[in-house]
Amino acid sequence: MLVHIQILRFLAAAAVVAFHVWGIAPDHINVPAETPTLGLWHFGHGVDLFFVISGFIMYYATQAALARGKPLTPSAFLRRRVERIVPLYAAMILIMTALAMVLPAIFDAPGWYTLPHVLKSLAFVSFTSGEMPVVFVGWSLEYEMFFYLALALLMALTQDAWRAVVVTFCSLVMIGKIPGVAEALGPYTFFTDPLILEFIYGIIAGILFVDGVRANRTHHALLVAAACTTIVLLATDPANRALIYGLPSAALVLIAAWISRQRTQPSRLEHACERLGDASFSIYLVQAPIVVFAAQGVAALSPTIHPWSLVVLASTLVIAAGVALNIVLERPLLALCRHIGKRPSRTREAAVEFAASTR
Numbered sequence: 001m002l003v004h005i006q007i008l009r010f011l012a013a014a015a016v017v018a019f020h021v022w023g024i025a026p027d028h029i030n031v032p033a034e035t036p037t038l039g040l041w042h043f044g045h046g047v048d049l050f051f052v053i054s055g056f057i058m059y060y061a062t063q064a065a066l067a068r069g070k071p072l073t074p075s076a077f078l079r080r081r082v083e084r085i086v087p088l089y090a091a092m093i094l095i096m097t098a099l100a101m102v103l104p105a106i107f108d109a110p111g112w113y114t115l116p117h118v119l120k121s122l123a124f125v126s127f128t129s130g131e132m133p134v135v136f137v138g139w140s141l142e143y144e145m146f147f148y149l150a151l152a153l154l155m156a157l158t159q160d161a162w163r164a165v166v167v168t169f170c171s172l173v174m175i176g177k178i179p180g181v182a183e184a185l186g187p188y189t190f191f192t193d194p195l196i197l198e199f200i201y202g203i204i205a206g207i208l209f210v211d212g213v214r215a216n217r218t219h220h221a222l223l224v225a226a227a228c229t230t231i232v233l234l235a236t237d238p239a240n241r242a243l244i245y246g247l248p249s250a251a252l253v254l255i256a257a258w259i260s261r262q263r264t265q266p267s268r269l270e271h272a273c274e275r276l277g278d279a280s281f282s283i284y285l286v287q288a289p290i291v292v293f294a295a296q297g298v299a300a301l302s303p304t305i306h307p308w309s310l311v312v313l314a315s316t317l318v319i320a321a322g323v324a325l326n327i328v329l330e331r332p333l334l335a336l337c338r339h340i341g342k343r344p345s346r347t348r349e350a351a352v353e354f355a356a357s358t359r
Helices: 003-027 040-067 074-102 115-122 136-157 161-176 181-192 194-210 217-236 241-262 268-278 280-301 307-341 348-354
Strands: none
Touching: 003 040, 003 241, 003 268, 003 280, 003 307, 040 136, 040 194, 040 241, 074 115, 074 136, 074 280, 074 307, 136 161, 136 181, 136 194, 136 280, 161 181, 161 194, 161 217, 181 194, 194 217, 194 241, 217 241, 268 280, 268 307, 280 307
């Protein structure tokens, strides 16, 4: 059971929440110019950690299923991903749209909640219009879904989907660095964005964790492909977030997985943080409608509150709301999807293995 990977998922979600609270703090309280930020703007890159975790978990989970003699079919893999992401995300899109109608002064924006934009958000293709989805944090889910769709397709087309996805994503990133390609693609640079390399870093971390020094020649080739792409990116765009945040995230994931392997008897605190990790998807999504109210409420109770205290208290409220959403909506929706699919519920360990970030 990868307890510490789940803890990382919670930390990633909490970091993104804190980043967004900090961003809106000046709208509700006075934030002196000399207020130390302590690098808080980096917290928004918890998304990069989510992407790496997704790549790692997908590799780890499929290899675990293979070891149990029950390899995942492409359709089963994709169905599980859809069940995990789509119902709750669709519900949050509908909630945001309803809030825009009821509270237009807070949520509405001209032309934002149009039917085409809502439908594109539900289909994970709002990027085709160069826009954020209705639930603004859902931009990362569009990358997640691209990764899942690509992997499922390659699982159906080739015997070695992992080699195929690593080569494909590395190739896309390098194509995107060819002069003139970005301008020609317009919003479709989505498919060549170096962010997709973070999924590959997660896969590489998974290979190193699962296979270690026993990695075969194919895996060695994948390591070389990822290394070559990283070198190209380092030469063309050394400040790219995939390098600055993706590589350290891969190291964190590998360390967390190793700790989970060593600590077979986690403490109560670790299990409590693991439970928060189980709710990380709900925490990540619920901030879209809740973060404004949380910051506004804390500021109303204490107008002179220190900005850092506002961040901590408002973030805690959002996290609590996310846990509640996980209990009230996410879990029942997932259980309903499993019932409709007529497949038995997984054990807790398997559920952890197949869970992914974020988100």
